[in-house]
Amino acid sequence: MTEPILRVTNLRATVAGQQVVEDVTFDVPATGVTAVLGRNGVGKTSTLKALLGLYARTGEVTLAGERIDRLSTDRIVRRGVGYVPEDREVFAGLTVAENLRLAERDAAPRRELVADLFPDLVRRSAQRAGTLSGGQQQMVSLARALLNDNRLLLVDEPTKGLAPKIVGQVATALAEAAATAPVLLVEQNLEVIERLATTVVVIDAGRVVHTGDAAELLDDPDRIQRLLGVHTSENAA
Amino acid sequence: MSTIVLLLITGLGLGALYFLVASGLSLIYGLMGVLNFAHGSFLTLGAFAGWEVARRLGADSWGVFGLALVVGAAVGAAFAALTELLLVRRLYERHIEQVLVTVGLALATVALFEGTWGSDPEFIEGPAWLRGTTDVAGAPVPNDRFLAIGAAVLVLIGIVLFLRYTRFGLIIRAGVENRAMVTALGIDVRKAFTLVFAVGGAAAGLGGVLASQYFGYVSPHLGAQLLIFAFIVTVIGGLGSLTGAAVAAVLVAVLQQFANYYWGYGDLVVVLLLALVLLVRPSGLLGRRA
Numbered sequence: 187m188t189e190p191i192l193r194v195t196n197l198r199a200t201v202a203g204q205q206v207v208e209d210v211t212f213d214v215p216a217t218g219v220t221a222v223l224g225r226n227g228v229g230k231t232s233t234l235k236a237l238l239g240l241y242a243r244t245g246e247v248t249l250a251g252e253r254i255d256r257l258s259t260d261r262i263v264r265r266g267v268g269y270v271p272e273d274r275e276v277f278a279g280l281t282v283a284e285n286l287r288l289a290e291r292d293a294a295p296r297r298e299l300v301a302d303l304f305p306d307l308v309r310r311s312a313q314r315a316g317t318l319s320g321g322q323q324q325m326v327s328l329a330r331a332l333l334n335d336n337r338l339l340l341v342d343e344p345t346k347g348l349a350p351k352i353v354g355q356v357a358t359a360l361a362e363a364a365a366t367a368p369v370l371l372v373e374q375n376l377e378v379i380e381r382l383a384t385t386v387v388v389i390d391a392g393r394v395v396h397t398g399d400a401a402e403l404l405d406d407p408d409r410i411q412r413l414l415g416v417h418t419s420e421n422a423a
Numbered sequence: 424m425s426t427i428v429l430l431l432i433t434g435l436g437l438g439a440l441y442f443l444v445a446s447g448l449s450l451i452y453g454l455m456g457v458l459n460f461a462h463g464s465f466l467t468l469g470a471f472a473g474w475e476v477a478r479r480l481g482a483d484s485w486g487v488f489g490l491a492l493v494v495g496a497a498v499g500a501a502f503a504a505l506t507e508l509l510l511v512r513r514l515y516e517r518h519i520e521q522v523l524v525t526v527g528l529a530l531a532t533v534a535l536f537e538g539t540w541g542s543d544p545e546f547i548e549g550p551a552w553l554r555g556t557t558d559v560a561g562a563p564v565p566n567d568r569f570l571a572i573g574a575a576v577l578v579l580i581g582i583v584l585f586l587r588y589t590r591f592g593l594i595i596r597a598g599v600e601n602r603a604m605v606t607a608l609g610i611d612v613r614k615a616f617t618l619v620f621a622v623g624g625a626a627a628g629l630g631g632v633l634a635s636q637y638f639g640y641v642s643p644h645l646g647a648q649l650l651i652f653a654f655i656v657t658v659i660g661g662l663g664s665l666t667g668a669a670v671a672a673v674l675v676a677v678l679q680q681f682a683n684y685y686w687g688y689g690d691l692v693v694v695l696l697l698a699l700v701l702l703v704r705p706s707g708l709l710g711r712r713a
């Protein structure tokens with residue numbers, strides 16, 4: 187087993203005086219998609235934000251063996267971390283082209299890759315991002331992360347609130363992204379998990395309650411029911 | 424008719440001065456959420472710096488006056504950048520402390536200016552043309568009004584071009600919307616903070632030199648006098664909106680001139696306008712809804 191790309195040890199985070207990440211420890215392997223699962227409000231988003239220094243945090247975080255838990259957010263990102271936040275967070279008043287230009291960190295950003303993955307964005311480059319549909323905004327948000335050569339991608343609920351057809355497109359884009367860098371993916375849609383994830387980390391009440399092989403967990407509906415309180419698609423059907 | 428023209432152009436001139444202060448206030452608030460009560464001091468120091476230049480090198484020459492404008496803007500920019508780097512930077516997200524430190528800086532610098540230049544106004548000289556008037560539709564309009572209006576229009580165009588076509592401008596526009604996401608793209612947004620302070624300080628410093636021509640004197644209280652109305656302009660225009668600040672500056676100043684002339688209650692009318700805008704459109708004329 188090779189060295190994990192990200193090691194998180196005893197991560198805690200507080201927001202507005204409230205502890206939102208209690209004590210989180212897990213590794214992200216250097217390849218593949220690691221899915222973070224958990225019920226609503228258990229601290230998945232907060233965990234990603236704490237990793238990035240967007241929330242005040244303590245504990246130890248290493249990226250490719252180097253400590254990043256004392257660095258500011260912009261420094262962490264410049265070390266090669268791409269972030270696709272929950273709810274996309276595109277700059278509504280900026281055009282698509284400006285959103286993408288702002289995200290370019292590398293000397294040679296991968297504009298062709300992004301144009302191939304999201305031809306729609308090329309056509310709409312002069313359009314204000316605030317006037318795009320949710321799916322298109324998600325493409326902008328993903329494109330911003332994919333423009334640079336990252337060592338790790340943090341992607342938070344990219345399919346949330348999207349039409350089923352768009353969910354498929356986003357999953358395809360994520361699969362392409364995962365071929366270029368390991369991905370830590372927060373996702374509720376079990377079909378997307380099934381398609382992409384190699385490893386899973388389950389969080390409950392601000393702590394990790396399960397880590398393991400993705401396929402193994404997905405084959406165990408009782409366990410999913412216990413950990414997540416949801417039925418798998420087979421059960422539901 | 425000639426009275427109306429005179430009031431209108433004088434109002435535009437005053438609006439130009441308000442805009443030179445309000446543009447910086449609005450950008451700083453929009454990007455950083457900082458209410459900068461020290462902004463008037465940037466203007467006052469710029470005014471005194473310009474006055475010192477004119478006094479030493481000969482006030483009636485256009486070359487010296489041009490230099491005074493440049494020096495006023497540069498001094499305002501440097502003072503503002505230092506304020507950001509040394510005081511405000513440590514206090515981001517701590518809004519009460521920010522207000523205290525910028526109010527404190529304003530009070531301390533006014534006392535310093537009084538100690539240095541005396542508390543009485545110093546009447547100023549300038550190129551002869553500025554003291555003259557130009558006939559517009561029968562109204563003798565003081566020439567310094569045209570200068571203030573022209574300078575403010577150039578500053579507005581300059582800032583708009585800067586925001587639209589430079590990378591820093593892009594960072595600032597994005598940061599006004601969502602600062603955390605800008606840092607999450609790997610951008611050190613603090614450099615943009617310093618730059619915005621410097622740009623705002625430059626506009627205020629330039630405004631100081633022009634304001635001393637407009638009023639005919641420099642005084643340690645010049646900045647505070649304009650800052651009150653600039654804050655009102657900023658709120659009416661919508662915090663963070665540059666175009667809003669420009670529109671509101673003209674609206675407030677012209678209204679103030681007319682109300683002063685016809686009723687003598689210009690300042691009261693401005694406050695009533697502020698109250699009306701806050702009631703009907705709390706986010707300001709062109710502000711984003713929170």
Ligand SMILES: Nc1ncnc2c1ncn2[C@@H]1O[C@H](COP(=O)(O)OP(=O)(O)OP(=O)(O)O)[C@@H](O)[C@H]1O
Binds near residue numbers: 229
């Ligand atoms: N900015 C904030 N201010 C106050 N409370 C917050 C903030 N962010 C998160 N919380 C609280 O922290 C807890 C964890 O929230 P978080 O968004 O991390 O959960 P999540 O697992 O991502 O949820 P979801 O599945 O709904 O996205 C919640 O109780 C939430 O109310």
Ligand SMILES: [Mg+2]
Binds near residue numbers: 231272
């Ligand atoms: Mg979340």
